[in-house]
Amino acid sequence: MIRFQHVSYAYETEQPVLTDLSFQIAAGEAVGLIGANGAGKSTLMKLLLGLLSGASGEILADGIPVSKENLKEIRKKTGYVLQNSDNQMFMPTVYEDMMFGPLNYMLSREEAEQRVDTVLQKLNMEYLKHRHNHKISGGEKRMAAIATVLAMEPEIILMDEPTSALDPCNRRIVINTIRELSQTKLIASHDLDMILDTCDRVLLLSDGKLAADGPAEEILRDQKLLEEHHLELPLRFS
Amino acid sequence: MNKMNQALRELSAMDTLAAQHSPIHGLNAAAKLICTAAYILIVVSFSKYDFGRLLPMVLWPVLLFQISGIPVRICFYKLRIVLPLVMAVGLFNPLFDRMPLLWIGTVPVSGGVISMLTLMMKGIFCLMASFLLIATTPIDSLAAALRKLHVPSMLVTLLLLTFRYVGVMTEELAIMTDAYHLRAPGQKGIHISAWGSFLGQLLLRSMDRAQELYSSMLLRGYHGHFHYAKWKPFGLIDALYLAASLTLMLLIRIFPVAQMLGALFI
Numbered sequence: 001m002i003r004f005q006h007v008s009y010a011y012e013t014e015q016p017v018l019t020d021l022s023f024q025i026a027a028g029e030a031v032g033l034i035g036a037n038g039a040g041k042s043t044l045m046k047l048l049l050g051l052l053s054g055a056s057g058e059i060l061a062d063g064i065p066v067s068k069e070n071l072k073e074i075r076k077k078t079g080y081v082l083q084n085s086d087n088q089m090f091m092p093t094v095y096e097d098m099m100f101g102p103l104n105y106m107l108s109r110e111e112a113e114q115r116v117d118t119v120l121q122k123l124n125m126e127y128l129k130h131r132h133n134h135k136i137s138g139g140e141k142r143m144a145a146i147a148t149v150l151a152m153e154p155e156i157i158l159m160d161e162p163t164s165a166l167d168p169c170n171r172r173i174v175i176n177t178i179r180e181l182s183q184t185k186l187i188a189s190h191d192l193d194m195i196l197d198t199c200d201r202v203l204l205l206s207d208g209k210l211a212a213d214g215p216a217e218e219i220l221r222d223q224k225l226l227e228e229h230h231l232e233l234p235l236r237f238s
Numbered sequence: 239m240n241k242m243n244q245a246l247r248e249l250s251a252m253d254t255l256a257a258q259h260s261p262i263h264g265l266n267a268a269a270k271l272i273c274t275a276a277y278i279l280i281v282v283s284f285s286k287y288d289f290g291r292l293l294p295m296v297l298w299p300v301l302l303f304q305i306s307g308i309p310v311r312i313c314f315y316k317l318r319i320v321l322p323l324v325m326a327v328g329l330f331n332p333l334f335d336r337m338p339l340l341w342i343g344t345v346p347v348s349g350g351v352i353s354m355l356t357l358m359m360k361g362i363f364c365l366m367a368s369f370l371l372i373a374t375t376p377i378d379s380l381a382a383a384l385r386k387l388h389v390p391s392m393l394v395t396l397l398l399l400t401f402r403y404v405g406v407m408t409e410e411l412a413i414m415t416d417a418y419h420l421r422a423p424g425q426k427g428i429h430i431s432a433w434g435s436f437l438g439q440l441l442l443r444s445m446d447r448a449q450e451l452y453s454s455m456l457l458r459g460y461h462g463h464f465h466y467a468k469w470k471p472f473g474l475i476d477a478l479y480l481a482a483s484l485t486l487m488l489l490i491r492i493f494p495v496a497q498m499l500g501a502l503f504i
Binding site: 100 | 246250253254257376377378402409447450451453454455456457458459460461463465468
């Protein structure tokens with residue numbers, strides 16, 4: 001479903017952000033992407049979405065090479081939840097924001113509205129439908145951001161720090177929501193407890209290289225490995 | 239409260255006003271847009287000494303304020319920054335045009351005073367009409383109406399994005415001024431020595447955020463074309479509103495309504 005084959009990328013020639021990265025994620029898998037600040041997590045996601053170009057190697061999303069010609073198709077299949085929900089929600093209301101994607105993909109207004117209603121019902125957030133984006137709480141905004149992505153019915157969902165700046169209750173709601181999603185998921189986060197709760201597998205990035213790839217529980221219990229790469233054990237194991 | 243935060247709240251309050259329900263809010267956006275444009279054109283068309291004939295033009299916005307349930311004071315409060323500029327437009331007319339045009343008792347009133355008052359009234363009326371349009375029509379519906387009236391897509395998209403990005407820039411400005419004042423207690427405003435770096439940072443931060451927003455749009459299929467609000471078909475009510483509004487405006491423009499009303503009582 002997602003494939004990185006010998007991918008290297010640098011913003012400036014002397015400073016590679018990703019170096020010879022290779023991994024594969026199967027359809028339906030939930031994979032956590034962990035690593036210290038600057039390890040290359042966000043860059044990896046942006047490359048997969050075609051927001052950055054110029055990487056060497058091969059990147060495939062659902063079997064389609066990430067290239068300028070295929071961007072439309074890839075973005076239709078791939079939803080991205082940004083770290084800062086304020087940057088994701090740019091329409092006046094939650095409803096209009098959720099309609100934005102489906103309408104751009106040429107769904108009729110009726111079909112798009114039906115999709116929006118289905119997603120809102122699934123996430124138990126019908127009450128937010130006509131609320132103004134600037135008047136909802138941080139937790140609600142994060143859920144709304146996830147909803148805007150789900151309204152596009154993507155096959156792959158990428159999330160960048162989905163639980164950052166959330167209180168424990170809203171964090172739990174977001175975690176439960178992520179667990180219920182059946183799509184292929186790639187979640188970048190420093191919240192290792194959340195990664196344990198939502199992912200079966202973990203990719204550990206360090207200085208742009210893949211330092212570990214394996215079952216979430218196994219990697220996240222390995223104190224030595226985590227500390228070597230400037231991370232700590234999840235709270236429940238410490 | 240930080241002035242920028244206040245500005246943001248006022249900006250978002252306009253969205254809230256536009257989302258209310260009233261007979262005016264429910265009208266077709268194109269009908270409202272045409273009426274507003276016609277009103278502004280007609281107001282501007284009065285000659286500079288037509289103060290008496292211009293005054294009844296206030297009827298149209300006042301009626302709309304009443305029907306839409308939007309208090310007039312909100313309009314003047316929101317426009318408090320531009321109103322002084324409008325008032326200042328004809329301020330020097332009395333100095334240049336001193337020929338007496340009418341007498342109130344034994345007091346002569348010069349053409350300059352009348353033209354100053356006319357210009358002020360014209361400005362205020364136009365602002366009131368524009369405010370009414372924005373306060374009763376969501377920006378997306380307005381954009382949809384502009385497209386229906388064949389305004390080029392690029393201009394409409396530009397208008398929409400500007401509206402969105404003004405909020406983004408103001409938000410960044412609010413965060414930066416808060417951060418500044420927390421480390422410069424008691425200081426009024428931002429010291430001139432910090433203006434350069436402050437503006438530079440503001441630009442960079444706004445560009446970063448704008449880029450993030452744009453990425454978010456691209457990832458949801460945006461390709462330079464906005465899907466505007468659901469188009470409300472032009473119905474009988476809208477036609478009646480348009481006809482009634484235009485008739486009222488033209489009647490006031492053609493006939494000296496104030497004089498005729500006055501004659502009824504003399």
